[in-house]
Amino acid sequence: xxxxxxxxxxxxxxxxxxxxxIIGTVGYYYYxxxxxxxxxxxxxxxLSIQHQFLTINPYSRSGKSLKKVKGIVVHYxxxxxxxAKNNRDYFESLKDKHTASVSSxxxxxxxxxxxQCIPLNEISYASNQRNKDTISxxxxxxxxxxxxxxxxxxxxxxxxxxxxxxYHLNQDDVIRHYDVTGKNCPKYFVEHExxxxxxxxxxx
Numbered sequence: 665x666x667x668x669x670x671x672x673x674x675x676x677x678x679x680x681x682x683x684x685x686i687i688g689t690v691g692y693y694y695y696x697x698x699x700x701x702x703x704x705x706x707x708x709x710x711l712s713i714q715h716q717f718l719t720i721n722p723y724s725r726s727g728k729s730l731k732k733v734k735g736i737v738v739h740y741x742x743x744x745x746x747x748a749k750n751n752r753d754y755f756e757s758l759k760d761k762h763t764a765s766v767s768s769x770x771x772x773x774x775x776x777x778x779x780q781c782i783p784l785n786e787i788s789y790a791s792n793q794r795n796k797d798t799i800s801x802x803x804x805x806x807x808x809x810x811x812x813x814x815x816x817x818x819x820x821x822x823x824x825x826x827x828x829x830x831y832h833l834n835q836d837d838v839i840r841h842y843d844v845t846g847k848n849c850p851k852y853f854v855e856h857e858x859x860x861x862x863x864x865x866x867x868x
Contacts, residue, residue, distance in 0.1 A: 704783035706770075708826045711819055713770075713778045716752055721759035723789075724767040730787045733831040734797040736824055736838045739768065739790060740810050740850035741802050748773030748804055752781055765789045768802040770823060776815035778823060794844050799827055803850060810851030817863075825867050835864045 705715050718725040741751050748771040755767045768790045771779045782788045790800035803812050803820055812820065824838055840860065841849035853860040 703785060703830070706780055706784055706827075708822060710822050711776075711778050711826075713780055715780050716749075717783065718752075718756050718767060718781050719759055723758035723762055723765050724755045725782055726787065726789070728787050730785055730796070732797055733784075733799055733833075734837065735794065735799075736827050736831075736833065737791040737794060737798045737800045737841055737844065738820065738824070738838065738850055738853065739800060739802045739841045740812075740852070741771070741804050742810075742849070742851075744805060744807050745774075746804060748777055748779045751802060751804065752779045755781055768800040770800070771802045772804060772816050772819045772823070774804050774806060774813060774816060776819040778819055791841060792845050794839075798839075799831075805852070810853075810855075812850075812852070821863070821866055828867060835867055838864055838867060 706713060720727045743751065751771050758764060758766065767781055767788045769780065769782045769784060769788050771781060773779070784799060787795045788800045789795060790802070791798050801820065801823060803816050805812055805816070828834065828838070840853055841847050842854045848854050853863065
């Protein structure tokens with residue numbers, strides 16, 4: 665083979681290698697950016713998730729895109745004894761009341777039921793400056809201590825673990841509202857650091 669032919673063959677191989685890299689990059693973008701971050705109705709085999717999306721409005725569901733998920737934020741409702749439906753309906757009422765700007769992707773009720781309020785490809789109004797890159801979960805609680813009962817706790821474990829798998833996150837990516845702003849939320853997990861660490865260690 666002449667030197668000229670070897671040079672030509674080398675250029676062809678280089679072009680093929682570049683093409684393979686481009687195809688790989690596009691494939692990566694499609695799977696991790698488009699597929700993973702354009703989830704609307706979320707399903708978990710072990711949970712009964714009710715899809716009750718809020719009406720798009722400036723106060724609880726802006727419709728703004730959530731382009732990349734880097735974390736999961738755990739909250740508590742601050743309304744002892746209230747149900748997941750009560751809190752979902754409160755978020756919905758804000759489109760008419762205009763009294764606050766607040767919402768969450770999920771609400772977990774006292775019986776372990778889960779309501780999804782916002783598609784996972786949109787931001788919620790729950791975690792201040794972390795709204796832009798996190799999934800938010802509000803949890804109901806039976807009393808002023810803010811401690812979740814067993815049903816709520818178990819559903820939270822299952823939901824967070826599933827979201828971690830979906831978005832390729834680890835335990836350090838699961839945080840409290842407190843870790844963003846210093847707010848006493850979720851109250852029991854802020855006031856009992858050992859309980860929070862125990863919860864995080866239970867995730868897989």
